[in-house]
Amino acid sequence: MTEFLMPSLGADMEAGTLVEWKKKPGDQLKPGDIIAEVETQKGLIEIEVFEAGILEDYLIEEGDKVPVGAPMAKLKSEGTPGKIPEKDSETHPIQEKEQATESEGPVPSDSISEETSSKEKSSEEKHRIKASPLARSIAEKNNVDLTSLTGTGEGGAITKADVEQAMAGEKETPKQSPETTAVKDTVEKKAEQETPSKQVMEPPAPSSKPGQQESIRAAVAAAMSRSNREIPHYYLEKKIDMLAAMSWLKDTNRQREISGRLLPAVLFIKAVAKAIDSTPALNAVWDNGLQLKNEVNIGFVISLRAGGLLVPAIRNADTKNVDEIMTALNDMIPRARALKLRSSELSDSTITITSLGENGAEKVFGVIYPPQVAIVGFGSIVNEPLVHDGMLAVRPVLHVTLAGDHRATDGLTGSRFLEALNNHLQNPEKL
Incomplete structure (x- = not known):
């Protein structure tokens, strides 16, 4: 028997509110299954399980606020002996236990009133x-x-x-007087005559909670304050000639349908994932010491339209090709802006990228998102005079910055990473 705990969805999370259980006691679970939905400052998050087993019992009720690390449910691992609870869609297990508790002990029959x-x-x-x-x-x-x-x-x-x-x-x-009711009926009948198609079981439009964006900003502020307080940052910058990369991207996209075209951000993500091979210490977290990560899960900063930021992860970016990364971005960005992400997407990042895209600032110096130890910043690509093969020419240039945790690495490690990143972007066809 094991306990399923409220996961941490970032350094800024202290608790979450259980909105709905997605599995019932007795259900078979496999890795990746959604067991519950939890409301946090970052929106409604789908919580996953990462081991196979059986959901034995709930430990909290829907609507309860649960601290990070607190038990939420009991799970029975596969092969563990024990009775599988019967499924009952009509009665909640917690209510069953309450009924059983109330019925314990002898009660004289003559004491039961009508x-x-x-x-x-x-x-x-x-x-x-x-x-x-x-x-x-x-x-x-x-x-x-x-x-x-x-x-x-x-x-x-x-x-x-x-x-x-x-x-x-x-x-x-x-509150409705007869006069109000009569007016309402007249308006509704008129609406039915004018727009009959809208009256057919149309689901209500999704609503966002007031202050959701403010909550996200507060969460980001808490994480960044902790980062500046606890992490000794060092910063490095490298100017990268992007002519080869942009020419390859232009030629590749010319042969594709519009829906299948690639963005420069895809090359940034893949190049970072490959550069990590030469500097694995940057793909890590600091938690009572440096802990290297085997998977390369790149957090990608997404700006919300109404304000605030979310940083979901592109998992195993080093094993994905550019098309798979583009597909992941197309799926992830709309869900992030709708505040509908999975727990693993918010908790698994091992290094973060922030990209300003077109028409943005030329440089961005990021703040490390704890417990990670590095963030890579990509400014906008601009034309600048650059010396190439001994000749001065105007070429597309990208300013890339690295913010590193000085407890985990130093400037030499950061320099090797930026040089490896540059080499990969000079050979985009190999990405």
């Missing part, structure tokens, strides 16, 4: 109703009678939306 019997009967009927655990929790906190609701979920189960709709109806109904 009122108590009625309450127990009502409670039993309520627990027999199909409803998600989150729907039950919200209903109990707001005194919503589940027996009066019709479920719209799978198999007629009552969902969170059903409970919230009932709560909204209760709040609106008393």
Whole structure:
């Protein structure tokens, strides 16, 4: 038996709120399965499991705020003897334990009043109703009678939306006068006549929580403050001739469909992944000492439209080709901006890249994201006079910077990394 713990999704995370369990007790789990959704400062995050087994029991309820490292569930590893709990979609395991606790001990039959019997009967009927655990929790906190609701979920189960709709109806109904109701009916009938297609079971548009962007900014501020406080940074810069890389990219994209074309950022990511081979000490974390990482998981800084940053990881970037990296970016960027990332994407980065893209500043000096020990900054590509083969010419130039943790590496290691990065970008066809 093992315990599934609330994972850390970055140095800025202290706790998360369980929104919904995605697996039930008795379910078979395999690595990569989504077991739960957790609300953090970085949005709604899908939490994965990384070992095969069976979900034995929940240890927390939906809606609970859980500190990083706290137990969330019990897992039974494959091959471990023990009873597999029966699946019961109608009754939450925590509620079953509460019922069992209440029923322990002898109770004289003559002490049971009609009122108590009625309450127990009502409670039993309520627990027999199909409803998600989150729907039950919200209903109990707001005194919503589940027996009066019709479920719209799978198999007629009552969902969170059903409970919230009932709560909204209760709040609106008393405020509506006959005159208001008549006007509302007239407007609704007119709307139905003018736009009938919009009345057909259209799902509600996703809503973002007020202050979500402020929360993300606060999370970034906490991590960067810790970085400046704890990490002794050193900075290096190298100017790289990008003529070969940009010419290769232009020729390659000319032969592709628009949807399959590559961005310069793909070359940056692949070149960093390959340069790590010559300086593995930069692909590491500092946690009571330097801990080298075998996988090269490159965190890519994504700017959110409403403000704030997220840094999801492109896992095993060294084993991916440029097309696979482009596919990963196309998948990851929209999900990051919709605040729908997986836990591994936020916790597995081993080194980070920040790229300003076109029309940005010429140089960027990053701040290391703890517990990592390095961040690579790519400015915008600009035309500058450059000496090449003894001749002065105007060529596309990229200023690349490295911020390193002086506890883990030094300037010599950083210089070797930047030189290796330059060599890879001079030979883009080998990337």
